[in-house]
Amino acid sequence: MQPAPYVETANGIVEGVTSPDSEIRIFKGIPFAAPPVGDLRWKPPQPVAGWEGVRGADRFGPCAMQRRLFGDMNFRSNGMSEDCLYLNVWTPARSDHERLPVLVYFYGGGNMAGDGSEPRYDGESMARRGIVALTVNYRLNVFGFLAHPELTAESTHHASGNYGYMDQTAALRWVQRNIAAFGGDPDRVTIAGESAGSISVCAQMVSPLAKGLFARAIGESGALIHPALPPAPLVEAEQAGLRFAASAGATSLAELRAMPARQLLALTARPDFPFSTATVDGYFLPRLPVELLAAGEQAHVPLLAGWNSEEMNYRMLLGADQPAPNKFAEVVRTLYGDRADEALRLYPASDEQEATQSATDLASDRFIAYSTWKWCDLHGETGGAPVYRYLYAHPRPPMNPEMGDAVPGLAGGVVDASDEGAVVLPPARGAVHSAEIEYAMGNLASNKVYAWTEEDYRVSGIVQAYFANFIKRGDPNDPGLPAWPAANRDRSIPVMHLDVDAHAEPDRHRARYLFLDQFYS
Numbered sequence: 162m163q164p165a166p167y168v169e170t171a172n173g174i175v176e177g178v179t180s181p182d183s184e185i186r187i188f189k190g191i192p193f194a195a196p197p198v199g200d201l202r203w204k205p206p207q208p209v210a211g212w213e214g215v216r217g218a219d220r221f222g223p224c225a226m227q228r229r230l231f232g233d234m235n236f237r238s239n240g241m242s243e244d245c246l247y248l249n250v251w252t253p254a255r256s257d258h259e260r261l262p263v264l265v266y267f268y269g270g271g272n273m274a275g276d277g278s279e280p281r282y283d284g285e286s287m288a289r290r291g292i293v294a295l296t297v298n299y300r301l302n303v304f305g306f307l308a309h310p311e312l313t314a315e316s317t318h319h320a321s322g323n324y325g326y327m328d329q330t331a332a333l334r335w336v337q338r339n340i341a342a343f344g345g346d347p348d349r350v351t352i353a354g355e356s357a358g359s360i361s362v363c364a365q366m367v368s369p370l371a372k373g374l375f376a377r378a379i380g381e382s383g384a385l386i387h388p389a390l391p392p393a394p395l396v397e398a399e400q401a402g403l404r405f406a407a408s409a410g411a412t413s414l415a416e417l418r419a420m421p422a423r424q425l426l427a428l429t430a431r432p433d434f435p436f437s438t439a440t441v442d443g444y445f446l447p448r449l450p451v452e453l454l455a456a457g458e459q460a461h462v463p464l465l466a467g468w469n470s471e472e473m474n475y476r477m478l479l480g481a482d483q484p485a486p487n488k489f490a491e492v493v494r495t496l497y498g499d500r501a502d503e504a505l506r507l508y509p510a511s512d513e514q515e516a517t518q519s520a521t522d523l524a525s526d527r528f529i530a531y532s533t534w535k536w537c538d539l540h541g542e543t544g545g546a547p548v549y550r551y552l553y554a555h556p557r558p559p560m561n562p563e564m565g566d567a568v569p570g571l572a573g574g575v576v577d578a579s580d581e582g583a584v585v586l587p588p589a590r591g592a593v594h595s596a597e598i599e600y601a602m603g604n605l606a607s608n609k610v611y612a613w614t615e616e617d618y619r620v621s622g623i624v625q626a627y628f629a630n631f632i633k634r635g636d637p638n639d640p641g642l643p644a645w646p647a648a649n650r651d652r653s654i655p656v657m658h659l660d661v662d663a664h665a666e667p668d669r670h671r672a673r674y675l676f677l678d679q680f681y682s
Contacts, residue, residue, distance in 0.1 A: 198243045209246075236278050254293065261293050267352070299326070357390065392446060461544050552659065553600075601621075
């Protein structure tokens with residue numbers, strides 16, 4: 162018999178719900194920090210106040226303040242509010258003595274959008290594999306990443322910015338304090354995320370504030386390394402904050418804090434809005450992440466990370482032009498000058514088909530693949546723990562006919578082709594950005610956009626099994642699955658090719674990343 166959906170946390174008792182078969186207990190909208198409103202706007206997350214009696218945990222909390230930016234995002238949140246610091250728990254545990262492995266998942270969205278209520282991140286499928294799964298909200302855009310001289314001056318750490326990342330760290334502290342009551346093991350916590358969520362995982366790995374709060378990490382497409390949401394020096398971030406305040410008509414921090422949240426949110430639509438990434442503040446982030454990784458100062462935990470075969474479309478380089486060899490070569494010469502011939506050897510374009518693939522590869526590498534590679538490479542050298550690297554290559558199936566005018570958009574999103582100004586992309590050649598999420602989390606059925614096939618469910622079973630094994634043991638391998646060797650334990654640097662035919666193969670493109678490394682380091 163499944164226990165009642167009551168759990169006593171450090172702040173009070175929460176009452177959740179059970180899945181239809183009563184196998185999984187689900188707790189939604191649990192506060193892990195005080196509402197960051199009023200004087201707490203742009204301050205590190207503060208402790209949540211306790212409550213008397215039983216607090217309902219049967220619906221998701223509000224999502225963070227954000228504009229509608231990505232067509233593939235589908236929220237189940239209770240509205241939108243600055244009061245957004247809530248988390249959700251799915252647990253299969255029948256008692257608080259089980260000590261099951263724990264997954265904490267950070268959503269993507271460029272630090273500008275996203276929510277822990279999205280169905281693709283739902284934790285029930287992982288819970289059915291014996292894992293206590295959580296999704297976590299964190300502050301976004303100007304609310305999560307503003308730096309300002311007055312904020313720095315009022316801080317006891319002489320720092321500002323990074324509030325969204327500190328929210329994540331606060332959630333991890335909540336997990337350490339409370340997860341045993343849900344049947345989870347605080348010593349077996351895995352942090353994971355995709356895109357900005359993966360960048361968040363990298364941020365937590367290098368921040369001294371998060372040391373000891375997790376035992377392993379999963380990064381899907383993204384690291385806090387140039388050019389992916391590169392951190393800014395504090396002085397530069399403060400100046401950007403002053404410019405934002407001027408655009409808002411505010412002459413002081415007090416005036417900014419007094420402004421309605423929706424008024425500030427509207428200003429994030431400006432093309433010069435800068436706040437979506439970290440600040441090298443000397444507190445959460447002592448130095449650039451790439452420097453901390455090179456020095457071996459990150460968390461020394463096993464890492465499973467990789468990227469998709471079509472992270473970005475070739476049009477990001479070529480615009481509306483057809484990918485003819487001469488056009489691609491022209492773009493490459495503009496980008497790399499006297500190093501262009503070397504680039505064209507690495508990204509060859511002898512005919513239109515090859516130019517299309519090379520333009521896709523280069524756009525993907527420049528967008529997010531290079532930074533993820535650099536993270537894997539440095540952690541493999543200095544992290545003292547295994548690195549398991551993948552390339553996810555399984556394309557999504559066609560959309561369901563019921564979707565009407567829906568077509569693929571940027572970054573794996575979905576747009577309405579009839580909308581004015583919609584960016585409609587050519588058919589994908591591979592696995593687009595974010596395509597792996599539903600497969601890895603076991604949530605294909607919740608996404609009604611695509612006509613999933615038996616093959617898709619087979620791929621999902623393979624990928625989710627690898628992820629679940631890693632969450633449980635820090636190693637994705639298991640009998641019955643193709644062997645996945647660690648990338649830093651073999652001179653060939655094996656990469657797991659995730660598709661219908663999952664297999665490990667040598668890294669065939671290391672020279673590309675070493676070339677790009679000279680421009681981004």
